[in-house]
Amino acid sequence: MDYQEFYKVLFTPLVKQYGELDNETLTSIIGFSAGGPVSLSTNKKQNLFVTCELATYPEQQLSSEGIRYELYSVGQFPAEWCSVVFTAIGNLSLNKQLGDRHTIDISDLMSGSDTIDAVQLRLFSQTSINNQPYGLYEVSPHKPV
Numbered sequence: 001m002d003y004q005e006f007y008k009v010l011f012t013p014l015v016k017q018y019g020e021l022d023n024e025t026l027t028s029i030i031g032f033s034a035g036g037p038v039s040l041s042t043n044k045k046q047n048l049f050v051t052c053e054l055a056t057y058p059e060q061q062l063s064s065e066g067i068r069y070e071l072y073s074v075g076q077f078p079a080e081w082c083s084v085v086f087t088a089i090g091n092l093s094l095n096k097q098l099g100d101r102h103t104i105d106i107s108d109l110m111s112g113s114d115t116i117d118a119v120q121l122r123l124f125s126q127t128s129i130n131n132q133p134y135g136l137y138e139v140s141p142h143k144p145v
Helices: 003-018 079-093
Strands: 040-043 048-051 068-074 103-105 118-129 132-141
Touching: 003 040, 003 048, 003 068, 003 118, 003 132, 040 079, 048 079, 068 079, 079 132
Parallel strands: 068 132
Antiparallel strands: 040 048, 048 068, 103 118, 118 132
16 A cells, blocks of 8 residues: 555545545655654644654554554644644654553643643544554643643
């Protein structure tokens, strides 16, 4: 299965819920594997940003649900914020096991009085591709109880 087909299958639940993704992808000259930001697919009408490379890295630790995964946010954050935070979480996923309802401190990433100190991952979907489990986690502001 090629890259485009892989992501078409992985993103199917997201597309069903929020609509088609835009044709362009936000990428950097320096890619994630070389220390740059993650690439993001978008649905600008929904203010949706989803990573589109993390699940393909064999270095990514399986989540606590036993899947490789991508991260997304809808209606919450601007593109720059998603790029910075998703890149940090992507790097973390190469060394630590993350998963559903995990809270991640991001207080050192952003500055300003209206910044969010932590985000929480929520499992949105799971998909089998070539008999391997993959999924999508929504990243949202953590609201302490």
